[in-house]
Amino acid sequence: KLDSARRVTGAEALVRWQHPRLGLLGPRAFIELAEESGLIQPMGMVVLRKACEQLVAWDERPERRHLKIAVNVSARQFRQTGFVRDVMAVLDLTGANPARLALEITESLLVDDFGSIVDKMNALRQLGIGFSLDDFGTGYSSLSYLKRLPLQELKIDSSFVRDVLLDTNDATIVRAVVAMGHELGLEVVAEGVETQPQLDFLMACGCRFYQGFFFARPMPENEFERYLATPQPQDALAA
Numbered sequence: 001k002l003d004s005a006r007r008v009t010g011a012e013a014l015v016r017w018q019h020p021r022l023g024l025l026g027p028r029a030f031i032e033l034a035e036e037s038g039l040i041q042p043m044g045m046v047v048l049r050k051a052c053e054q055l056v057a058w059d060e061r062p063e064r065r066h067l068k069i070a071v072n073v074s075a076r077q078f079r080q081t082g083f084v085r086d087v088m089a090v091l092d093l094t095g096a097n098p099a100r101l102a103l104e105i106t107e108s109l110l111v112d113d114f115g116s117i118v119d120k121m122n123a124l125r126q127l128g129i130g131f132s133l134d135d136f137g138t139g140y141s142s143l144s145y146l147k148r149l150p151l152q153e154l155k156i157d158s159s160f161v162r163d164v165l166l167d168t169n170d171a172t173i174v175r176a177v178v179a180m181g182h183e184l185g186l187e188v189v190a191e192g193v194e195t196q197p198q199l200d201f202l203m204a205c206g207c208r209f210y211q212g213f214f215f216a217r218p219m220p221e222n223e224f225e226r227y228l229a230t231p232q233p234q235d236a237l238a239a
Contacts, residue, residue, distance in 0.1 A: 001189060001210070003208055006215075008067065009209065010068035011070070013071045017029065035076055044071075044074065044077045047072075051069045051096075052101065055069055055094075059097065067100070070101075070104050071103055073103050083120060084124060087103075097128070099128040104132045104133075105131065107133065107135070107136070118148060131151050132152065133146075133155065134155045136155055151184075153186055153187040154188050154189070162192055162198075164198060164202075171201070190202045190207050193213075195214060198214070
């Protein structure tokens with residue numbers, strides 16, 4: 001995640017499966033199976049723990065202490081009775097600063113038992129954990145939900161960003177989401193930025209945070225550390 005000065009402000013933790021025969025597999029190959037089998041819960045906690053351990057490691061380096069990590073949480077995982085307790089246990093175990101941790105949820109989480117979801121979010125927010133609404137605009141939530149959720153961030157789905165220069169409807173949606181997010185006091189992040197013209201359009205709309213292949217592809221921890229240490233070209237973004 002980068003800002004308009006091309007400063008890296010954080011990262012999103014992604015899960016991959018190093019399969020013994022098929023090689024490195026992305027989440028589409030196994031997340032549905034993990035959901036169906038119930039393995040999504042322990043797998044999600046492993047990802048959360050490793051993200052918190054990374055935050056602690058960055059705490060030892062002054063130049064890394066501003067970085068945040070976002071962790072995706074599935075609806076099934078979030079609805080687990082002991083989810084709040086489990087997150088607190090990971091924070092206690094690792095000693096991570098909760099203010100530098102964000103949990104990404106999708107609109108599908110909000111379909112059922114909305115009151116209970118908000119209660120859990122508020123309990124975690126009181127610890128300092130931030131919340132990001134991922135893939136905004138692709139789900140089923142009512143806009144009235146936004147004012148009741150303790151969110152800090154909206155993420156514009158890559159499906160809108162991809163055709164923002166070709167489809168006037170996508171362009172209108174992006175402008176509206178950016179304006180609405182700012183009116184609600186939320187950070188707005190554009191996902192799936194792949195070209196300079198897309199970036200120029202987003203900047204003109206007032207969007208100031210981005211993710212996407214234009215900046216970097218998903219990478220393991222050691223490569224990310226090298227990426228952080230490499231000066232980023234300043235001509236791709238306006239200062």
